[in-house]
Amino acid sequence: MSSSPLAPQHVRDLAPYQGGKPIADLARELNLDPASIIKLASNENPQGLSSKAREAMLLAMDGLTRYPDDNGYALKAAIARRFAVQPSQIVLGNGSNDILELAARIFVTPADTVVYSQYAFAYYRLATQAAGARGLEVRAVEYGHDLGAMLAAIQPDTKLVFIANPNNPTGTLCRPGDVLEFLESCPPQVLVVLDEAYVEFLPPEKRSDTLALLQRFPNLLVCRTLSKAYGLAGLRIGFGIASPAVAELLNRVRRPFNVNALAQAAAVAALDDAEFLRETIRINTAGMQQLTEAFIRLGIPFIPSHANFITFHVGDGALLNQYMLEQGVIIRPLTNYGMRDSLRVSIGLPEENARFIAVLEAALGG
Numbered sequence: 001m002s003s004s005p006l007a008p009q010h011v012r013d014l015a016p017y018q019g020g021k022p023i024a025d026l027a028r029e030l031n032l033d034p035a036s037i038i039k040l041a042s043n044e045n046p047q048g049l050s051s052k053a054r055e056a057m058l059l060a061m062d063g064l065t066r067y068p069d070d071n072g073y074a075l076k077a078a079i080a081r082r083f084a085v086q087p088s089q090i091v092l093g094n095g096s097n098d099i100l101e102l103a104a105r106i107f108v109t110p111a112d113t114v115v116y117s118q119y120a121f122a123y124y125r126l127a128t129q130a131a132g133a134r135g136l137e138v139r140a141v142e143y144g145h146d147l148g149a150m151l152a153a154i155q156p157d158t159k160l161v162f163i164a165n166p167n168n169p170t171g172t173l174c175r176p177g178d179v180l181e182f183l184e185s186c187p188p189q190v191l192v193v194l195d196e197a198y199v200e201f202l203p204p205e206k207r208s209d210t211l212a213l214l215q216r217f218p219n220l221l222v223c224r225t226l227s228k229a230y231g232l233a234g235l236r237i238g239f240g241i242a243s244p245a246v247a248e249l250l251n252r253v254r255r256p257f258n259v260n261a262l263a264q265a266a267a268v269a270a271l272d273d274a275e276f277l278r279e280t281i282r283i284n285t286a287g288m289q290q291l292t293e294a295f296i297r298l299g300i301p302f303i304p305s306h307a308n309f310i311t312f313h314v315g316d317g318a319l320l321n322q323y324m325l326e327q328g329v330i331i332r333p334l335t336n337y338g339m340r341d342s343l344r345v346s347i348g349l350p351e352e353n354a355r356f357i358a359v360l361e362a363a364l365g366g
């Protein structure tokens with residue numbers, strides 16, 4: 001951590017976000033053939049790019065000499081159509097992390113506090129700290145959000161609550177009734193950010209109807225991303241949906257042209273590619289079964305997941321992770337979450353899952 005006195009203390013104390021290890025890094029470090037490496041570390045879509053998104057980007061190439069549409073007219077129209085909201089309720093982000101960061105930057109001052117759960121997505125703490133505010137981390141229950149305790153943790157100086165539903169890295173889910181109860185009891189001067197990065201993987205009956213809730217709760221901000229189910233992680237595109245008043249504030253403060261032209265074009269096409277989304281869910285459902293069956297067969301405890309990854313418990317996470325890396329399999333250590341005995345694996349294609357399972361089995365037996 002840098003100790004440059006040029007920055008304020010809360011910035012000097014920041015621990016940077018740790019992403020999944022890129023394939024090229026591992027190939028370089030261990031002198032492996034990149035083609036022999038599989039990456040199941042960042043909850044990316046294993047299906048590859050939507051062909052509709054690819055075509056849309058090729059068409060958009062001709063316009064790249066111009067700045068993108070700062071208001072994202074076509075993309076907001078597509079989102080509005082798809083989710084039955086108004087374009088004035090939408091803010092586009094350079095990934096949904098952009099929206100999460102904006103929320104902390106806009107609604108929180110260094111005098112305020114932010115509530116989030118133990119084991120919740122690591123970026124909440126980072127965004128809070130970067131805003132100079134104090135985070136109130138609420139103890140998890142069975143690795144999931146304890147919404148009652150989070151409500152009780154709200155102080156007069158609390159301005160923001162982050163809820164990941166489903167949560168990363170634990171895959172836990174809050175029930176629709178509990179989410180509704182939380183919103184009903186939450187003080188209206190607190191912004192509630194419902195981060196639904198994995199909502200597409202949920203069957204309809206497990207989903208909170210958060211977009212309908214926006215009508216009732218002007219302090220609600222729903223965040224969605226095209227990085228996971230829609231398969232566009234490398235383009236950096238996500239969005240927030242809120243009351244027009246909240247969306248307007250976010251749009252005022254976001255950087256001009258924060259979403260590039262290729263991302264906007266691809267997102268419009270991806271949102272419309274129902275077949276791609278269906279196939280994504282099919283691959284994920286099958287992979288979830290393949291992996292959970294293996295964990296059960298091998299006697300490895302895991303957290304039942306509602307997303308496109310599974311966190312499982314081993315004795316020494318760092319040791320197993322290192323073994324996996326040497327075998328060309330990149331998964332995610334969770335040391336930065338204080339879960340030293342756990343690792344997270346993203347669900348891949350059947351053959352990728354099989355290779356992960358084989359290496360895991362070899363590690364345990366060998």
Ligand SMILES: *Cc1c(COP(=O)(O)O)cnc(C)c1O
Binds near residue numbers: 043094098195
């Ligand atoms: C992946 C993820 C995001 C989104 O990331 P972007 O690529 O920035 O859209 C947001 N929240 C959670 C919980 C995630 O796991």
